[in-house]
Amino acid sequence: MEAMHMVALEIRLLAEKADRELVMSGKNPDKLQAAGSFLMKVFGALAVKGPKRVGALYVTCQLFKIYFRLGTVNLCRSVIRSIETARNFDFEDFPVKDKVTYMYYTGRLEVFNENFLVADQKLTYALMHCNPQSESNLRKILKFLIPVKLSIGVLPRRTLLEKYNLLEYADIVTSLRRGDLRLLKQALDRHEDQLLKCGVYLVLEKLELQVYRRLVKKIHIIQREKEPSKAHQIKLEVLVKTLQWLGITMDVDEVECIMACLIYKNLIKGYFAHKSKVLVLSKQDPFPKLNGKPV
Amino acid sequence: MRTSRSLAVKKFCRTISSTGIQASDIRPLPVLRETMDYLWHLLNSSEYPFEIVHDFIFDRTRSVRQDLSIQNLVNDQAIGIYEDVIKFHILSHQRLARSCQDSDASSLCYLNTEQMMKCLLSLFDMYHTIHKINSQSNKEAEYYSFFVLLHMGCKIPKMANSLSFWYSQLPASIVRSKEMIFARTILRCYHLGNFKRFFCMIADEATELQLCLVEPFLNEVRARALMYLNHSGYKLQHHPLTHLSDILMIEELELEDLCRICGLEISRSGDTKAFAPKQTTFSLPTPLSKSSGIYISRE
Numbered sequence: 348m349e350a351m352h353m354v355a356l357e358i359r360l361l362a363e364k365a366d367r368e369l370v371m372s373g374k375n376p377d378k379l380q381a382a383g384s385f386l387m388k389v390f391g392a393l394a395v396k397g398p399k400r401v402g403a404l405y406v407t408c409q410l411f412k413i414y415f416r417l418g419t420v421n422l423c424r425s426v427i428r429s430i431e432t433a434r435n436f437d438f439e440d441f442p443v444k445d446k447v448t449y450m451y452y453t454g455r456l457e458v459f460n461e462n463f464l465v466a467d468q469k470l471t472y473a474l475m476h477c478n479p480q481s482e483s484n485l486r487k488i489l490k491f492l493i494p495v496k497l498s499i500g501v502l503p504r505r506t507l508l509e510k511y512n513l514l515e516y517a518d519i520v521t522s523l524r525r526g527d528l529r530l531l532k533q534a535l536d537r538h539e540d541q542l543l544k545c546g547v548y549l550v551l552e553k554l555e556l557q558v559y560r561r562l563v564k565k566i567h568i569i570q571r572e573k574e575p576s577k578a579h580q581i582k583l584e585v586l587v588k589t590l591q592w593l594g595i596t597m598d599v600d601e602v603e604c605i606m607a608c609l610i611y612k613n614l615i616k617g618y619f620a621h622k623s624k625v626l627v628l629s630k631q632d633p634f635p636k637l638n639g640k641p642v
Numbered sequence: 643m644r645t646s647r648s649l650a651v652k653k654f655c656r657t658i659s660s661t662g663i664q665a666s667d668i669r670p671l672p673v674l675r676e677t678m679d680y681l682w683h684l685l686n687s688s689e690y691p692f693e694i695v696h697d698f699i700f701d702r703t704r705s706v707r708q709d710l711s712i713q714n715l716v717n718d719q720a721i722g723i724y725e726d727v728i729k730f731h732i733l734s735h736q737r738l739a740r741s742c743q744d745s746d747a748s749s750l751c752y753l754n755t756e757q758m759m760k761c762l763l764s765l766f767d768m769y770h771t772i773h774k775i776n777s778q779s780n781k782e783a784e785y786y787s788f789f790v791l792l793h794m795g796c797k798i799p800k801m802a803n804s805l806s807f808w809y810s811q812l813p814a815s816i817v818r819s820k821e822m823i824f825a826r827t828i829l830r831c832y833h834l835g836n837f838k839r840f841f842c843m844i845a846d847e848a849t850e851l852q853l854c855l856v857e858p859f860l861n862e863v864r865a866r867a868l869m870y871l872n873h874s875g876y877k878l879q880h881h882p883l884t885h886l887s888d889i890l891m892i893e894e895l896e897l898e899d900l901c902r903i904c905g906l907e908i909s910r911s912g913d914t915k916a917f918a919p920k921q922t923t924f925s926l927p928t929p930l931s932k933s934s935g936i937y938i939s940r941e
Contacts, residue, residue, distance in 0.1 A: 546810045600889055619876065
């Protein structure tokens with residue numbers, strides 16, 4: 348089995364090298380793709396009843412690496428189907444290392460598909476079972492797990508971000524804590540290219556609603572200190588002014604739209620009065636917790 | 643009406659094997675360009691009902707694309723032809739949606755969108771190919787933006803891969819182009835329920851083709867806006883239709899119709915018509931009648 352692993356790994360690495368050389372001499376790089384086809388056949392040979400099948404996950408992971416590198420992630424579907432329909436495979440039999448890699452890649456696919464709950468499960472599994480000494484692997488997992496966690500309302504501590512050098516998320520986390528819409532937009536702008544390349548940009552963009560919610564909550568808290576009896580009523584004008592102070596121009600109509608949406612999506616409990624231009628918060632639990640459900 | 647050498651255009655036919663095809667059957671690039679120009683002229687000047695013209699051009703452009711792909715032609719002119727074909731599909735998309743309200747025609751719409759999608763994906767491959775030789779079309783950004791905008795319509799065929807993944811594979815210069823930022827932003831506004839900005843941006847920044855493309859989706863967007871407002875508004879403070887008609891950029895009478903289709907009762911007090919929120923009879927209709935576009939009220 349180890350020999351087979353070595354061959355599978357070397358095929359991929361050699362093919363990557365070969366492609367780099369082909370590109371440099373102006374030719375079409377097709378070696379990695381060919382390696383992929385070859386490894387698919389290897390996978391087919393292993394996907395049978397019998398002791399050979401434990402090696403199949405390793406080959407699967409090599410295939411994932413190839414497909415992700417080539418951008419042909421749709422090809423992952425058939426191997427995943429084979430592994431997960433589990434007639435020949437019992438997932439628990441596979442070596443831990445392979446399971447971690449498998450969960451990492453399938454978790455990333457779920458992030459692309461915006462299935463955040465499943466992505467959370469898979470990436471968390473990978474995190475939990477990953478070798479704690481392997482910081483670079485932990486970093487890779489966290490790079491995708493953090494945006495998923497943010498979308499279900501779970502915020503990482505700054506120390507975590509610092510330890511694993513994921514400071515591109517630092518401002519985003521801060522904007523969620525503060526309700527600072529301007530900071531969110533700036534952070535997304537500054538790291539746009541990188542976040543788009545990883546496929547997490549859209550996930551983070553959607554955090555805008557949570558930031559609005561936090562902003563409204565802060566205004567509510569301030570009002571409660573000043574005049575508790577009227578605290579649950581927030582004039583839309585106040586929101587407009589607050590946003591203006593943050594450098595964001597929005598008129599009352601736009602704010603009303605967003606409040607309507609926040610209420611609909613149950614991020615805020617209450618209602619808005621159109622004519623009086625007031626947001627009226629429910630007296631009980633006006634800001635229900637996300638409870639691990641994505642917005 | 644009888645056909646003639648000057649009028650006849652080669653039909654699309656599904657090739658089962660490539661062995662039966664002869665080189666003389668395939669039209670070279672200059673001929674294909676002339677064919678496209680002729681079809682374009684037909685589109686704008688025919689006195690026949692639009693569905694018939696659409697059907698004819700749909701078929702003949704498919705045949706043009708087939709001839710291009712058999713020859714594996716990837717260059718500026720081939721790209722220009724593909725861009726024109728997509729333009730046709732987009733204009734059809736708008737016109738079919740406006741003129742058809744029954745189920746027969748809606749399958750025409752679906753087939754048109756499906757073909758448009760196929761064409762777009764082929765075009766993107768071609769853009770990718772010419773990038774390697776350091777060339778590019780000056781319309782690229784706009785055509786990429788069409789793919790993003792199609793994500794607003796439901797039941798759009800071939801959306802198997804995620805948009806996130808698609809962005810991750812594009813060069814940064816495309817994703818950050820003006821046309822793409824427009825498409826990305828209004829898609830975001832749509833998901834975030836910011837209807838005010840959604841319609842304002844479309845009115846201010848959409849190119850002509852972008853507008854044609856999103857037009858058939860607008861009533862669905864408006865219905866969702868009504869849904870949010872109905873859900874979250876205060877029952878005793880009615881939402882006047884004039885105000886809504888401004889924000890949703892729809893004529894007041896059409897808005898009234900839309901409210902009724904969604905099961906919202908309109909109340910009247912004096913001259914003003916409004917709807918009261920928290921009506922339990924509301925439901926998002928599917929399919930929805932297509933809008934006749936953006937209405938911008940003049941002060």
